[in-house]
Amino acid sequence: MKFINLLKKELKELINAQMIASLLVVMALLVAMGNMMSSTINEISNTEYKVSLSDRDDTDFTKSLLDQLEKDGSVITLIKTEGDNYSEILKENNLDSIIIIPEGFTDLINKNEKPELITVSRMESAAMMSNISNHTSDVTNLINTYIYKELSKKAGITEEELNYMTSPVNIVENTVVADKSANISVETIMNNVMMKNQILPIVVFILITMVSQTIMNAIANEKIDKTLETLLSAPVSRSSIIGAKMLAAAIVAMLNAAFYMVGFSSFMSKTTNSTNLSSNMDSLKEMAEGASSVGDILSTEAKLSQLGLSLGITDYLLVGLQLFITIMICLSVSIILGALVNDTKSSQTMIMPLLMLAMIPYMISIFADINSLPVVFKTLVYAIPFTHTFSAMSNLMFGHYSLFFGGIIYQIIVLAVCMFFALRLFNSDKILTISLNFGKKDKQKTNSDT
Amino acid sequence: MGNVLEVKELSKKYTKVFAAEKVSFEIGEGEIFALIGPNGAGKTTTIRMIATLLTPTEGDATVAGYSIVKNPSKVRECITYLPDEAGAYKTMKGIEYLKFMGGLFTEDSKKINEFVERAKEINGLGERLNDKIGTYSRGMIRKLLLSRAVMTKPKLAILDEPTSGLDVLNALDIRKTIKRLAREENMSFLLSSHNMLEIEFVSDRVGIISKGHLMVTGRTDELKERYNAPNLEEVFERVVLENEVH
Numbered sequence: 001m002k003f004i005n006l007l008k009k010e011l012k013e014l015i016n017a018q019m020i021a022s023l024l025v026v027m028a029l030l031v032a033m034g035n036m037m038s039s040t041i042n043e044i045s046n047t048e049y050k051v052s053l054s055d056r057d058d059t060d061f062t063k064s065l066l067d068q069l070e071k072d073g074s075v076i077t078l079i080k081t082e083g084d085n086y087s088e089i090l091k092e093n094n095l096d097s098i099i100i101i102p103e104g105f106t107d108l109i110n111k112n113e114k115p116e117l118i119t120v121s122r123m124e125s126a127a128m129m130s131n132i133s134n135h136t137s138d139v140t141n142l143i144n145t146y147i148y149k150e151l152s153k154k155a156g157i158t159e160e161e162l163n164y165m166t167s168p169v170n171i172v173e174n175t176v177v178a179d180k181s182a183n184i185s186v187e188t189i190m191n192n193v194m195m196k197n198q199i200l201p202i203v204v205f206i207l208i209t210m211v212s213q214t215i216m217n218a219i220a221n222e223k224i225d226k227t228l229e230t231l232l233s234a235p236v237s238r239s240s241i242i243g244a245k246m247l248a249a250a251i252v253a254m255l256n257a258a259f260y261m262v263g264f265s266s267f268m269s270k271t272t273n274s275t276n277l278s279s280n281m282d283s284l285k286e287m288a289e290g291a292s293s294v295g296d297i298l299s300t301e302a303k304l305s306q307l308g309l310s311l312g313i314t315d316y317l318l319v320g321l322q323l324f325i326t327i328m329i330c331l332s333v334s335i336i337l338g339a340l341v342n343d344t345k346s347s348q349t350m351i352m353p354l355l356m357l358a359m360i361p362y363m364i365s366i367f368a369d370i371n372s373l374p375v376v377f378k379t380l381v382y383a384i385p386f387t388h389t390f391s392a393m394s395n396l397m398f399g400h401y402s403l404f405f406g407g408i409i410y411q412i413i414v415l416a417v418c419m420f421f422a423l424r425l426f427n428s429d430k431i432l433t434i435s436l437n438f439g440k441k442d443k444q445k446t447n448s449d450t
Numbered sequence: 451m452g453n454v455l456e457v458k459e460l461s462k463k464y465t466k467v468f469a470a471e472k473v474s475f476e477i478g479e480g481e482i483f484a485l486i487g488p489n490g491a492g493k494t495t496t497i498r499m500i501a502t503l504l505t506p507t508e509g510d511a512t513v514a515g516y517s518i519v520k521n522p523s524k525v526r527e528c529i530t531y532l533p534d535e536a537g538a539y540k541t542m543k544g545i546e547y548l549k550f551m552g553g554l555f556t557e558d559s560k561k562i563n564e565f566v567e568r569a570k571e572i573n574g575l576g577e578r579l580n581d582k583i584g585t586y587s588r589g590m591i592r593k594l595l596l597s598r599a600v601m602t603k604p605k606l607a608i609l610d611e612p613t614s615g616l617d618v619l620n621a622l623d624i625r626k627t628i629k630r631l632a633r634e635e636n637m638s639f640l641l642s643s644h645n646m647l648e649i650e651f652v653s654d655r656v657g658i659i660s661k662g663h664l665m666v667t668g669r670t671d672e673l674k675e676r677y678n679a680p681n682l683e684e685v686f687e688r689v690v691l692e693n694e695v696h
Contacts, residue, residue, distance in 0.1 A: 005553035013541055225537030230595075233501045233531035233608075234554040235523065429504040433464075 003240045010248030014214060019252070023259045030263035038268070049074040049135035049142075052098045054081040054089075057105040061150075065101075068146050074139055086120040097121040097136045099143075109147060117143060175307065178399035182303040192300060193309060193397065199264045200319065201365050201390045203257055204326065208272045208358040208386065211253045211327050211349075212334040216347040218245060219338030229432065238426045253327050290340035308399060314398045318404070325411045326389040330354070339425055342435050361387035365394075371403075382407075385414045453478055454606050454638040455500065460509035462495050463573060466664040469495040473664045475657050477606065480636035482628065484653035485664075486646055486686065492662040493642040494534065494610055500640065501531040501608050527555075530599040534610040534642075537591065544645045545593055547583060548601065555602045565601040572627060573597035589620035596624055600631055607631075608640045610627035614680065615650060625652045656682065658689050665689045 053076050066076055081100060089098065100118035108115035110408050119136045152162045156435050173185035222228035231241055304310050309318075333354060341347045361384055364370055370381055370391055381387050388407025395404040425431055455477040462470045470492040477483040483492045498504040500511050502522040510517055516524040538547050545566065552565035562604065571578065573593040592613070599607050612628065613621035629652055631637045643649050649656055650670050655666040663669055666673065670682055679685045 002554060005550060009539070009550050013539065016541060220648040225539075226533040226535065227537060227539060228534045229498075229503055230531065230536060230551075231554075233526060233529065234505055234551070235526040236554045237523070250507075391620075429498075432498075432503055 002236050003244055006236065006240055006244035007248055009243050010218070011221050011251065013218070014248055014252045015255075017358050026304075027259055027263045029173060030267045034267035034269070049138045050077075051075070051135050052077045052079050052093070052095050052137045053078050053139075054100045055100060056081070056103045059100050059106040061109070062101055069142055071141065074135075080133050090120060090122055095122075099136060099139060109151075148207060148372065149234065167409055177307040180307050182306040184300065184303040184307070188300060189304065189307070189309065192304060197393050197397075198260065198366070199268055201362050202264060203260045204323065204386070205358055205362045206260055207253050207257055207323070207327060208330050209355060210256055211249055211330045212351050212354050213347070214250045214252065215245065215331050215334040216338035216341065216351060217344050218249070219335060220341045220344055220347045223339075223342060223432070225383065232431070239423060242335065242423060242426045246328065246335070250324070250327050250333055254324070257323065311393065311396060311399050315393075318396065319392050319410075322392050322404075322408055325408065325415055326386060329385055329411060329415050329418055332415065332422040335422040336418070336425055339431050340435055357384050358386050360384060361390045365390040371400075376426040382410075385411050429448055453617070454481075455483075455511065455513050455640065457496075457500065457511040458509055460496060460499055460511055461507050462499055462504060463507040468507075468662045470499070470659075471662045473659070473662075473663060474509075475667050477638050479639060480493055480632050482632050482639040482641065482653045484641040484643060484649040484656045485659050486643055486649050486656055486682070487659035491644075491659045493644075493659055495662075496664075497531075497610050497640065497642055499606055501529060502526055503531075528563070528605040529608055530602060530604040530606075531608045532595050532599040532610060532612060533565055534614060536595055538574065538583045538595060540582065543581060544579035544583055544586070547594065548579070551598050552601065560688055568603075569594075569597035569601035570599060572631075589616050592616055592620065592624065600627075600637065603635065603637065604629060606638045606640060610642050612641060613643075613645070621648065628652055630631065646686060650682045658686055660690050665692075 007410065051074060053066070055066065066078075069076055079093055079095075079098065081093075081098070083089075088100075090096070098120050098281060100120065102116055102118060105115045105117070117140060118141060121136055149159070149162065157165070170288070172183065173179055175184055175186050175189060193266050301310065322335070334351075336384065337350045337354070361370070361381055364381060364387075366374075370378060370387065373381065388404075388411055392404060392407070393409070395401070425434075453476045457473060457475050459472040459474050460470060461468060461472055470599050472633040473492070473496050475483065485496060485674045487493055495504065499506050500513070502518050502520060502525050506519060507667060510519050512518070513525045514528045516528065539550075542550065548566045548569045549562060552569075555565070556562060570576075573579075573596070575594060577591060578590065579594075582653070583594070586594065592615075596609070596612065599609065609628070613624050616624070625648065628639055628641070630641060632654075639651060641649070653670065655669050656673065658665045658673075668676070670685075672679070673679075673685045676687045679688060
């Protein structure tokens with residue numbers, strides 16, 4: 001009952017209008033971003049190639065080339081240009097890109113020489129998606145293919161022979177995961193698995209930041225307002241006080257995690273669906289050319305299951321358990337750190353080492369496989385308890401059960417040690433007397449000295 | 451009249467310095483005892499040890515017969531503590547705060563309601579108790595906290611600088627409440643203050659503390675007579691000077 005009373009008070013302090021509003025804003029942003037990404041990718045994959053082109057050669061060959069491009073689905077806007085002041089050409093015609101077929105283009109082809117095909121693109125940003133609507137390279141590929149086919153025809157090579165020459169062997173790609181194998185390429189697996197694997201590290205990182213800050217501020221505020229002294233002098237056990245604080249923060253963290261998971265899943269699923277749609281469209285085009293089969297496209301999920309790369313309900317429960325242990329480690333460490341600070345500003349500084357410990361495995365999990373690191377680095381990275389959470393999904397997917405369960409056991413040991421020190425701190429008068437103020441005058445200590 | 455509090459040679463040492471050294475005194479039932487001394491004299495350290503927040507380096511104290519060293523959880527059932535410049539949870543309403551604190555002393559909801567009713571009578575905040583504490587003035591918060599400290603009728607209420615930072619009217623109100631509760635309800639109080647004129651008005655006995663040492667204890671009129679001083683401030687000055695000479 002007393003514990004419930006304390007828990008209710010802690011929850012009431014943590015779950016407030018600001019928190020709910022920020023969660024809703026994050027959810028709305030993620031859903032909106034998902035929709036935006038989805039529509040952008042769909043636009044790119046579904047629409048025809050729109051390009052501006054200047055035909056300075058103006059021969060029958062280039063005319064039939066342009067006809068073929070339009071038949072292939074390109075929308076060509078013909079523009080008359082002169083000279084090589086390209087920035088002026090783009091500016092005058094209000095364009096972002098243009099393809100220029102120079103004079104003498106056909107003559108050089110007829111002489112079996114390589115003509116130049118000029119492309120001009122305006123670059124305004126280095127962002128990944130900034131040049132995504134520029135179809136110049138797609139159209140130059142189509143031009144190359146057209147010329148290639150025309151030259152082959154001229155040499156008496158049939159389309160079937162040409163297709164054979166382009167792709168003389170059928171590559172049958174098999175991938176082995178642990179002791180299971182499936183007829184699927186590594187690249188396809190990577191495309192499918194990567195998106196799923198990225199959600200957990202993002203959520204874990206946000207949670208570590210949020211949980212640590214919340215509990216440290218809670219302790220620091222209680223110390224500043226001296227409500228902690230009032231609580232500690234009341235007839236209620238110290239373990240109940242610390243337990244209620246930790247449980248409330250864990251509940252709020254899990255609530256946040258659920259919201260973020262839903263938000264990110266919505267974002268990722270929209271992005272992934274669009275990407276899959278786009279890649280399936282490409283595959284369908286390839287299939288039409290005989291390079292693939294319907295089965296290859298439709299059974300990717302089934303093949304991932306065959307390889308054991310699809311996570312089941314037990315796997316998700318195990319990941320949830322590890323997430324919970326991670327949050328508890330964060331809470332116990334943050335309680336100790338929170339006891340060292342006397343104001344919320346200091347708590348922001350104090351959280352940095354904890355964030356760095358989360359940042360290192362987070363960054364590594366995005367860019368590299370921890371197991372492929374040199375032994376010394378691998379040991380150091382695995383010594384960080386959060387590493388095991390970041391690699392949880394990957395370990396379960398690829399059947400590294402010893403690493404996964406070893407990680408859980410290690411995290412439980414770390415949690416037990418941290419909890420021992422946190423409880424010991426709360427059960428001693430150190431909770432009121434210790435502080436790290438980096439040279440600042442310690443108000444708490446001054447009071448203790450009186 | 452039995453003693454509610456007996457302090458026996460209580461000491462607290464921080465690294466090399468004694469914040470309180472061999473402090474001994476006692477408080478009887480219904481008695482108001484005040485520890486007086488300048489800032490840094492050792493008042494808060496002594497009070498925090500009795501409130502079981504700090505562990506004594508040496509010595510002991512008993513509250514209603516329970517040792518603060520051996521049985522701190524039992525001591526907490528007999529005391530309430532109001533820290534100097536204490537705040538309350540700003541996001542809570544006054545009434546919620548009282549219910550929450552009452553719930554730490556008993557699990558009986560009927561008793562909690564009795565505590566809250568009693569606190570309401572003492573603090574006189576009326577309808578403002580339904581407002582968030584964040585909207586309260588300093589005086590209102592202090593009244594709320596004082597009512598919280600006495601609503602459970604503890605054997606010993608420990609109040610550290612109960613009127614610090616308050617205006618004259620609010621301070622007077624709180625002093626009157628403390629006196630009334632001691633007289634009418636036989637509640638014992640341990641106060642600390644550096645405002646000696648306030649203490650002269652409110653307390654039955656005082657203990658003068660300086661540099662961690664409790665120099666002298668006694669009734670204010672006795673001390674004034676013994677040191678031939680017109681008020682407690684001059685008593686304090688003479689006691690401190692005497693201590694420095696020796």
